Amino acid sequence: MEGSSRNGEISPKLLHLIPQGRRNWFHHEKASVYNTEEKNLELKLGPPGEDEDEDGSSMIRRIKKEPKDKSILSLAGNHHFSPSITTNKPTSQKRNAPGPVVGWPPVRSFRKNLANGSSSKLGNESTSNGVVIKNQKCDDDNGREKPVEPKRQGGLFVKINMYGVPIGRKVDLSAHDSYEQLSLTVDKLFRGLLAAQRESLSFGEEVKPITGLLSGNGEYTLTYEDNEGDKMLVGDVPWHMFVSSVKRLRVIKTSEIFSALTYANGKQENMGS
Amino acid sequence: MDLRLPSKVLEHIFSFVDSNEDRNSVSLVCKSWFETERLTRKRVFVRNCYAVTPAAVARRFPEMRSLTLKGKPHFADYNLVPDGWGGYAWPWIEAMAEKSPALEELRLKRMVVTDECLEKIAASFKEFKALVLTSCEGFSTDGLAAIAVACRNLRELELRECIVEDLGGDWLSYFPETLTSLVSLDFSCLDSEVKLSDLELLVSRSPNLKSLKLNRDVSLDALGSLLRLAPQLVELGTGSFSDKLDQEAVSKLSQAFTELKELKSLSGLWDVLPEYIPLLYSVCPGLTSLNLSYATVQMPDLVELLSRCSNLQKLWVMDLIEDKGLEAVASSCKELRELRVFPSGADVDETNVALTEQGLVSVSEACPNLESVLYFCAQFTNEALVTIARNRPNLKCVRLCVMEPFAPDHKTQQPLDEGFKAIVEGCKGLQRLSVSGLLTDKAFEYIGTHGKKLRMLSIAFAGDSDLMLHHLLSGCESLNKLEIRDCPFGDTALLENAAKLETMRSLWMSSCGVSFGACKLLSQKMPKLNVEVIDEHPLKTRPDSSPVEKIYIYRTLAGPRLDMPEFVWTIHKNPEIGVSNLAIE
Numbered sequence: 001m002e003g004s005s006r007n008g009e010i011s012p013k014l015l016h017l018i019p020q021g022r023r024n025w026f027h028h029e030k031a032s033v034y035n036t037e038e039k040n041l042e043l044k045l046g047p048p049g050e051d052e053d054e055d056g057s058s059m060i061r062r063i064k065k066e067p068k069d070k071s072i073l074s075l076a077g078n079h080h081f082s083p084s085i086t087t088n089k090p091t092s093q094k095r096n097a098p099g100p101v102v103g104w105p106p107v108r109s110f111r112k113n114l115a116n117g118s119s120s121k122l123g124n125e126s127t128s129n130g131v132v133i134k135n136q137k138c139d140d141d142n143g144r145e146k147p148v149e150p151k152r153q154g155g156l157f158v159k160i161n162m163y164g165v166p167i168g169r170k171v172d173l174s175a176h177d178s179y180e181q182l183s184l185t186v187d188k189l190f191r192g193l194l195a196a197q198r199e200s201l202s203f204g205e206e207v208k209p210i211t212g213l214l215s216g217n218g219e220y221t222l223t224y225e226d227n228e229g230d231k232m233l234v235g236d237v238p239w240h241m242f243v244s245s246v247k248r249l250r251v252i253k254t255s256e257i258f259s260a261l262t263y264a265n266g267k268q269e270n271m272g273s
Numbered sequence: 274m275d276l277r278l279p280s281k282v283l284e285h286i287f288s289f290v291d292s293n294e295d296r297n298s299v300s301l302v303c304k305s306w307f308e309t310e311r312l313t314r315k316r317v318f319v320r321n322c323y324a325v326t327p328a329a330v331a332r333r334f335p336e337m338r339s340l341t342l343k344g345k346p347h348f349a350d351y352n353l354v355p356d357g358w359g360g361y362a363w364p365w366i367e368a369m370a371e372k373s374p375a376l377e378e379l380r381l382k383r384m385v386v387t388d389e390c391l392e393k394i395a396a397s398f399k400e401f402k403a404l405v406l407t408s409c410e411g412f413s414t415d416g417l418a419a420i421a422v423a424c425r426n427l428r429e430l431e432l433r434e435c436i437v438e439d440l441g442g443d444w445l446s447y448f449p450e451t452l453t454s455l456v457s458l459d460f461s462c463l464d465s466e467v468k469l470s471d472l473e474l475l476v477s478r479s480p481n482l483k484s485l486k487l488n489r490d491v492s493l494d495a496l497g498s499l500l501r502l503a504p505q506l507v508e509l510g511t512g513s514f515s516d517k518l519d520q521e522a523v524s525k526l527s528q529a530f531t532e533l534k535e536l537k538s539l540s541g542l543w544d545v546l547p548e549y550i551p552l553l554y555s556v557c558p559g560l561t562s563l564n565l566s567y568a569t570v571q572m573p574d575l576v577e578l579l580s581r582c583s584n585l586q587k588l589w590v591m592d593l594i595e596d597k598g599l600e601a602v603a604s605s606c607k608e609l610r611e612l613r614v615f616p617s618g619a620d621v622d623e624t625n626v627a628l629t630e631q632g633l634v635s636v637s638e639a640c641p642n643l644e645s646v647l648y649f650c651a652q653f654t655n656e657a658l659v660t661i662a663r664n665r666p667n668l669k670c671v672r673l674c675v676m677e678p679f680a681p682d683h684k685t686q687q688p689l690d691e692g693f694k695a696i697v698e699g700c701k702g703l704q705r706l707s708v709s710g711l712l713t714d715k716a717f718e719y720i721g722t723h724g725k726k727l728r729m730l731s732i733a734f735a736g737d738s739d740l741m742l743h744h745l746l747s748g749c750e751s752l753n754k755l756e757i758r759d760c761p762f763g764d765t766a767l768l769e770n771a772a773k774l775e776t777m778r779s780l781w782m783s784s785c786g787v788s789f790g791a792c793k794l795l796s797q798k799m800p801k802l803n804v805e806v807i808d809e810h811p812l813k814t815r816p817d818s819s820p821v822e823k824i825y826i827y828r829t830l831a832g833p834r835l836d837m838p839e840f841v842w843t844i845h846k847n848p849e850i851g852v853s854n855l856a857i858e
Binding site: 109 | 616618676731
């Protein structure tokens with residue numbers, strides 16, 4: 001068997017086997033092999049929200065761009081990575097479909113969804129969300145009653161995302177008993193985050209509260225997705241019915257109500273898609 | 274005059290040489306040392322089960338008593354390796370049953386283990402003592418029953434994060450009454466309920482039991498009675514920590530915990546209710562290892578607990594700990610060596626924003642022995658990385674996962690190149706590194722220049738071009754394992770540095786731009802490498818320029834393997850034959 005020597009004396013330089021035209025990268029510091037005419041291998045790795053560019057330099061452009069005018073944080077919105085792979089093979093599963101990237105974040109599957117508080121092991125059947133809502137008093141050792149508050153275990157946490165804010169939060173619906181209360185919580189959760197995204201806010205300027213979520217009068221409106229996948233406005237059904245069917249919440253721009261609720265896929269606010 | 278030491282003397286000297294690396298070095302000195310060493314090696318580590326054949330291992334080490342094997346590539350943990358790829362334990366067990374029947378210990382990681390394997394072990398190795406399966410799959414609780422019933426001297430049975438077909442909890446009842454040798458039992462990954470009475474009987478007749486890790490199904494009540502039967506435990510993995518107990522039960526449980534005078538390691542704690550945390554206070558001062566990564570406990574309760582753990586060396590926790598909690602860790606846990614912070618949310622958009630780079634900075638400042646870090650975080654800054662490197666030049670393992678791909682320094686919007694430069698430059702003993710966030714080729718130039726002790730490197734969504742890979746392969750002298758996904762490079766660097774690949778254990782690349790032609794070239798020119806192309810969507814014709822989905826390249830003495838599924842292709846060494854799915858046609 002031919003062997004390649006360990007000390008590299010006959011280490012094969014396979015470079016010479018590559019056609020001349022594709023060897024140029026080595027001599028140009030900044031050139032990316034990416035920028036060759038080999039369209040077949042061209043990969044697009046633009047972040048969400050990038051316009052399609054036809055050369056491969058979207059990656060480099062992205063670095064040089066000062067995103068003050070277009071904060072990466074404002075890239076939350078509709079976008080998913082879109083590959084411009086011209087061969088018939090997708091090289092990355094995430095690029096072709098909205099939704100989570102395979103194997104990202106690099107966490108073993110059994111670690112996911114631990115914080116949701118929902119588990120078949122707990123024998124939850126009381127709501128269609130599969131999560132028990134517990135609200136109990138608990139006597140401590142001395143017989144004094146502890147203050148009544150919903151226990152965390154079995155709390156009804158649902159994800160909530162807001163247009164313009166890249167990081168979602170969680171809301172414990174079992175800690176609320178009315179739409180008004182929920183609306184206040186949403187304001188509390190996102191007011192600061194939203195203000196941080198807005199470049200127009202100068203230091204010291206007062207942060208605007210988020211209002212009108214339920215009335216349709218505000219800049220934003222609260223919507224939800226139920227256990228059948230339908231998207232609806234929050235506030236139409238009795239509170240308890242809402243709690244038992246809600247799967248996740250979304251705060252959208254009031255101007256986008258029609259498109260958000262009509263199109264089956266809705267907006268992709270997932271930064272990770 | 275014969276200056277060679279008699280082999281008996283050599284044997285005696287070698288009996289003090291424990292570590293595998295040292296033994297490997299010893300065996301390279303000369304023929305007689307090689308011979309003596311191989312005849313005395315008891316513990317054999319094969320870190321890639323396809324690097325060598327079972328027969329060769331059995332032949333070389335006739336006195337082998339303990340075998341450790343690893344199968345699938347690391348990225349299999351994140352579902353990047355399709356099912357059926359390989360990593361079968363059977364050929365090894367079959368070979369050892371025939372050639373090394375005195376085998377006592379088998380430790381397998383990321384391998385496919387079937388019930389037949391377990392039955393074979395039970396039937397073939399009379400002195401079998403220890404079975405430790407980590408991230409394995411393919412077997413059911415029936416196989417466990419076979420082990421339980423037949424291995425009369427069993428000391429260790431540990432199932433760490435395995436995927437087991439759970440047919441019920443009966444398997445535990447198969448341990449015979451005569452079995453009293455158990456030292457370690459870990460069935461934390463199993464789903465179904467085991468009978469408490471079986472477990473109690475087993476524990477009560479195992480005076481040497483030091484490590485017990487229960488599954489989620491074991492109730493708090495049951496835990497209490499088990500602890501009373503085994504106060505000598507050094508490692509405890511609880512079951513679910515959430516049942517409602519009455520006063521009396523709580524105080525009995527509390528008492529049971531205070532009796533655990535030897536306890537050093539605590540894990541499990543699924544669903545732990547905040548009001549039960551005080552039950553753990555009595556064991557906190559003695560703990561050196563605490564795994565809270567399944568405990569959905571909020572920061573204030575975590576702080577209460579951790580502030581009592583002054584001897585803690587290893588902490589695994591979720592990002593629910595937040596920066597504030599890590600500050601508390603920094604001030605209380607001065608002995609900390611290893612910190613892992615896992616994300617509590619399932620998706621990128623659920624990341625807990627109250628955990629930032631500051632948390633890690635605090636710990637790096639205050640914990641002088643901190644060596645190993647795994648940190649999932651929404652975003653990071655170069656400044657933080659520079660500070661961490663300055664604080665902790667003794668770091669050996671840095672795995673930073675910025676949750677959002679391509680995220681830049683969130684203060685300056687710059688790539689994280691300078692931050693990672695500080696890490697590799699400052700932490701001269703760094704052996705393992707995972708990078709994330711926005712990174713250009715510069716970052717990899719730094720890593721290639723400074724990461725001289727780096728053995729394992731993981732990269733995702735990074736770099737600009739082939740230069741990135743070239744820097745790494747030509748610069749990192751100690752590089753042993755490299756795994757890359759979704760990076761924009763192609764063939765050139767790979768082919769230019771082909772010789773390097775034979776000095777490494779393995780290279781994984783997925784969703785990059787490597788062409789089929791390059792794979793063919795590499796395989797044909799490098800006989801000691803297996804170049805495997807994993808392709809679940811193959812084209813009818815495969816032009817040389819077509820990019821491949823995933824490649825896994827590893828050095829081997831065994832040649833191409835024969836157990837590949839239809840979606841794994843190897844390039845035949847003989848260019849006449851070309852691509853084959855079977856190694857030999």
